[in-house]
Amino acid sequence: MLSAIQRELLQLISASEGLSRTELALRTGLSKAAMSAIVRDMLGAGLIIESDTMAGSGQGRPSVKLVMRAEAAYFVGISLNASAVRMVLINLWGEIICRHDFPLVNNPEILVEHIQQALPKLFQDGKITADQVLGIGVTLSGFIDENQATCVQSTLLGWRQVPLAKLLYQAIGIDVFIENDAKALAVSEKLYGHARSLNNFILVTHGDGIGSASFIHGQLYRGAHGGAGEIAHCTIEPGGTPCRCGKRGCLDTIASLIAIQEQAKAEQLAVEDLSQLETLAMNGSAQAIALLHRAGNALGLAMANLIQLQDPETLLLAHQPATFDGLLNTVVRQSLEAHVLPAFAGKTPLIRFTIEPDTWAHAAASVAAHRFLTPR
Ligand SMILES: [Zn+2]
CATH class of the missing domain: 3.30.420.40 (ATPase, nucleotide binding domain)
Incomplete structure (x- = not known):
């Protein structure tokens, strides 16, 4: 699991085009020596990589840019619309690796079973294993409670007080966060889109x-x-x-x-x-x-x-x-x-x-990535 400082650095790096050790030290208030040690650990753990060098300001030698490693973590996004379920697998850069669709059933227990059955295929297509997935996000049209766990009401699905995150977690064993579709898209725009x-x-x-x-x-x-x-x-x-x-x-x-x-x-x-x-x-x-x-x-x-x-x-x-x-x-x-x-x-x-066919499922996956990078 990530430490608080590792998360903070990943957040800073994810909101940029890459940052140097010096910039990270400046932004976090840590010494350069402390930052070097933390960055060394994160490089070793495969969370970040050294990218191209950028010209240093002034006379100093060019510094190496640090960026997140795309394969450091994967997230699943699931969108539920009127007729279909779309699942996508994304990496830490928000790139879609593969997708899978199946028809929507409104019964929450049966829906959970269908998702549980579909996940191995998604992981197989993505050439990853379940333990590389650090979170699952689900989007739907409706009210979601403040803990992103229960669908309070969805007219579209005919749901009231459906504890979908709990049902899915019990079946799959991976953290699940559900979110209203517009809110999920805002999160995805902040993390990967126009609002970075x-x-x-x-x-x-x-x-x-x-x-x-x-x-x-x-x-x-x-x-x-x-x-x-x-x-x-x-x-x-x-x-x-x-x-x-x-x-x-x-x-x-x-x-x-x-x-x-x-x-x-x-x-x-x-x-x-x-x-x-x-x-x-x-x-x-x-x-x-x-x-x-x-x-x-x-x-x-x-x-x-x-x-x-x-x-x-x-x-x-x-x-x-x-x-x-x-x-x-x-x-x-x-x-x-x-x-x-x-x-x-x-x-x-x-x-x-x-809005493209993958937009909502990608937004759902972004919610899980956002929770990984920005825990409460
Ligand atoms: Zn109205």
């Missing part, structure tokens, strides 16, 4: 549902009950359309892909997806234009409120492929700019990226 150098950022996810998560002072903010970031159920239109949560006028009922599709259907527009709706709008359909304006305005307003509340360094928007290439994107940006305080306008960069 950011301490304060907000991630919004847009797809069939809408989610958000934020890092504050370098830490994922989970809220008092694990429910922080549920913007999908912020009321945007008081008294509006009934939502599956029991309220009315939630953001989800206006701007999610499912809501947009339902509104298009109600307007009797013959569209299969958002791209087709965008095409209709481009060809001048007043209904399509109005629909995209309504959704874009609502999403932009919610994002502006998030910026106003937290003043993040950057706002990340993760979305499905081909959904932010047209009018929706334009309206979201306009609405965002129109609803933040003029003093904030234009100050928060927006980074968009596409």
Whole structure:
């Protein structure tokens, strides 16, 4: 097991492009001699490797850069969506080694059995053994308790108070952490993605549902009950359309892909997806234009409120492929700019990226890697 200082060094190294012994000594306040001894142990244990040299500042000789060894640890990520389970194996650099899919069953006990049966195949494909896996992460759409152990509620899976981490640990014997999908993606962006150098950022996810998560002072903010970031159920239109949560006028009922599709259907527009709706709008359909304006305005307003509340360094928007290439994107940006305080306008960069088939499972594995690098 890692010592506290080894973890601290791995965290510092993982948030950088590599650091020298001198830089690590400076950042931790340890002497150069003490740092050399610790680094020697970590090199011996195969946790880090010496990478290329970097030019030293001033006259000194170039110093050797230390980076994490990709094969020092492996993590499994499991994403549960409406119809399928995807498992991926990642190394300490966050690279996906292999993946495995199977159909989802909602019964937690049977699901655990299926995961237990699938793991040996994943390890075999990854050419590793079970003892090289230091953690398993699971993502799903729903509320997760503050200990990342119990699914408090998931409408999608029809679950209430399911102690999934415990069930999996009892079956597999590897530490398991479960996490809400948006929060897991924020962790993965912090550890391996666009937010590596950011301490304060907000991630919004847009797809069939809408989610958000934020890092504050370098830490994922989970809220008092694990429910922080549920913007999908912020009321945007008081008294509006009934939502599956029991309220009315939630953001989800206006701007999610499912809501947009339902509104298009109600307007009797013959569209299969958002791209087709965008095409209709481009060809001048007043209904399509109005629909995209309504959704874009609502999403932009919610994002502006998030910026106003937290003043993040950057706002990340993760979305499905081909959904932010047209009018929706334009309206979201306009609405965002129109609803933040003029003093904030234009100050928060927006980074968009596409949700890929591996995104959620990779995010799940990142949660386990993050817990390994940043224990409580
Ligand atoms: Zn709602």
